[in-house]
Amino acid sequence: MIRLRHGAIHLALHELKDGHGRALLLLHGLGEQSPSTLPEQFASWPGPVHALDFTGHGSSTVPAGGGYSAETLMGDADAAIEHLGEVTIFGRGLGAYISLLVAGARPEEVRGAILADGPGMAGGGSSPASPAIHVVDPDAVVPPDPWALIELTRDPRPPDYAATFLRQAVMFSGLDDPVLVTAVGRPPWLDAVLAEPGVRSVSLAEALAICASV
Amino acid sequence: MSETVTYPGARRPDRFRTVSASGIDIAVYEWGDEGARPLMLAHGGFDFAGTFDVFAPMLADGGWRVVAWDHRGHGDSQHAALYSWDADVRDAVAVFDSVTRDPMPVVGHSKGGALMLQLAEAAPHRLSMLVNIDGMPSPRPHPDIASHERTKLMRNELAGWLDFRRAAGDSERKPGTLDDLARRRARMNPRLSHEWLRYLVTIGAREDGDGWRWKIDPKLRMGGFGPWRNSWSIERLAGLGVPMLGMLGLVPEQMGWGTVPEELDPYLPPGGRLVAFEDTGHFVHIERPEEVARLTLEFLS
Numbered sequence: 001m002i003r004l005r006h007g008a009i010h011l012a013l014h015e016l017k018d019g020h021g022r023a024l025l026l027l028h029g030l031g032e033q034s035p036s037t038l039p040e041q042f043a044s045w046p047g048p049v050h051a052l053d054f055t056g057h058g059s060s061t062v063p064a065g066g067g068y069s070a071e072t073l074m075g076d077a078d079a080a081i082e083h084l085g086e087v088t089i090f091g092r093g094l095g096a097y098i099s100l101l102v103a104g105a106r107p108e109e110v111r112g113a114i115l116a117d118g119p120g121m122a123g124g125g126s127s128p129a130s131p132a133i134h135v136v137d138p139d140a141v142v143p144p145d146p147w148a149l150i151e152l153t154r155d156p157r158p159p160d161y162a163a164t165f166l167r168q169a170v171m172f173s174g175l176d177d178p179v180l181v182t183a184v185g186r187p188p189w190l191d192a193v194l195a196e197p198g199v200r201s202v203s204l205a206e207a208l209a210i211c212a213s214v
Numbered sequence: 215m216s217e218t219v220t221y222p223g224a225r226r227p228d229r230f231r232t233v234s235a236s237g238i239d240i241a242v243y244e245w246g247d248e249g250a251r252p253l254m255l256a257h258g259g260f261d262f263a264g265t266f267d268v269f270a271p272m273l274a275d276g277g278w279r280v281v282a283w284d285h286r287g288h289g290d291s292q293h294a295a296l297y298s299w300d301a302d303v304r305d306a307v308a309v310f311d312s313v314t315r316d317p318m319p320v321v322g323h324s325k326g327g328a329l330m331l332q333l334a335e336a337a338p339h340r341l342s343m344l345v346n347i348d349g350m351p352s353p354r355p356h357p358d359i360a361s362h363e364r365t366k367l368m369r370n371e372l373a374g375w376l377d378f379r380r381a382a383g384d385s386e387r388k389p390g391t392l393d394d395l396a397r398r399r400a401r402m403n404p405r406l407s408h409e410w411l412r413y414l415v416t417i418g419a420r421e422d423g424d425g426w427r428w429k430i431d432p433k434l435r436m437g438g439f440g441p442w443r444n445s446w447s448i449e450r451l452a453g454l455g456v457p458m459l460g461m462l463g464l465v466p467e468q469m470g471w472g473t474v475p476e477e478l479d480p481y482l483p484p485g486g487r488l489v490a491f492e493d494t495g496h497f498v499h500i501e502r503p504e505e506v507a508r509l510t511l512e513f514l515s
Binding site for chain 2: 007064105161
């Protein structure tokens, strides 16, 4: 396991397969953690495969007092990119949304983002729900951080905001397929992304083959 | 030995304590008689409770127990790993809980005012009245720029934000003399006097061996981006169920939202009142403390 720093957080990056060439970075869903062994569907990836535990998940720091946002988790993914260099990203659920954000924010480093179904895909929907004051016993906090589970199921994901990240990826990555969607679920943000030019719905095997050939 | 800096009318709080807000230590300050009716005071982004050192004593002298706190990462409150508005509102509730569970009047400036609008929607039973000082975001959409220009701007913004986070792990605030820090802060507070900003340094900064440093968490960055829209905040104003007094400084400046009174008219809650100050910037309560305190005390009475 490799320890990465993101602000005050120590992130756990797990190497599931070594090798040469561009890494495949796996981003788990909300409340999940990195797999401990290489999942069968990624065995064909020609390069190394790494998996990142987001803040508050798996072996990464569980911070006090919450304050999660999808943008902060994009910073988690960026810490892995800083370490690995160019990557292809596969994200499940919440990790799919984060994959989209970081593909737009680091279009030169992210060589293809694959968006798959998983927990935390919809977030809080297109606009904020009525605000609530939640209480979590600070002495009973273990991963996955309950604050992450509360806050990342309530964060608004406006469709036009998500589409902006796709446009960033299309405009600045130089790739024909900067974002590939294997998910069958269609939260409003993903619907909007799929309506843009430069994104396709494909099978996982196809998505991996397309990204490997870049 | 450090220099003692005073400022006319400024008075340090009568009491100081700490409240644990879901594991984060929040610094809490009080002015006035402990037995008086409580009044909560929420500061704005990149500020700290000490910025109320002139305004709060005026309210305390008007018969209130004035309670303010430093937001997480600000002033003497603990630096957190994560920051968000929801977390700030929760921290505020922890401070409220330490005073009373009954509804209280609340004064909020800038981001503090917008946070209190969120609290008023999430927990309307905790507020009895709201004074919002230049903390009502403009519902105006972003200025009209071509979409490819916007895309370029956003690219720089995103990369800049991530680059800052890559570097922020071990970063420290830059040290300087008292006057250096006052001058640096003048970029955020261009309308406030050097004497006032020097005074703030002695509270919001600490003196290390190599000079003064602002206490605010160096991992906090001005600006940033996210899905939030001002219209979502301002719609909360319309839904407010307690008496509201809003104040706006009409001179636009960097830390403000540039909101003008006409924009807010459709969003004022029933009975809500708006006072606009000519020749005044975003820090209305610092530029015009007597007037703002008088209006606040009249409203609360």
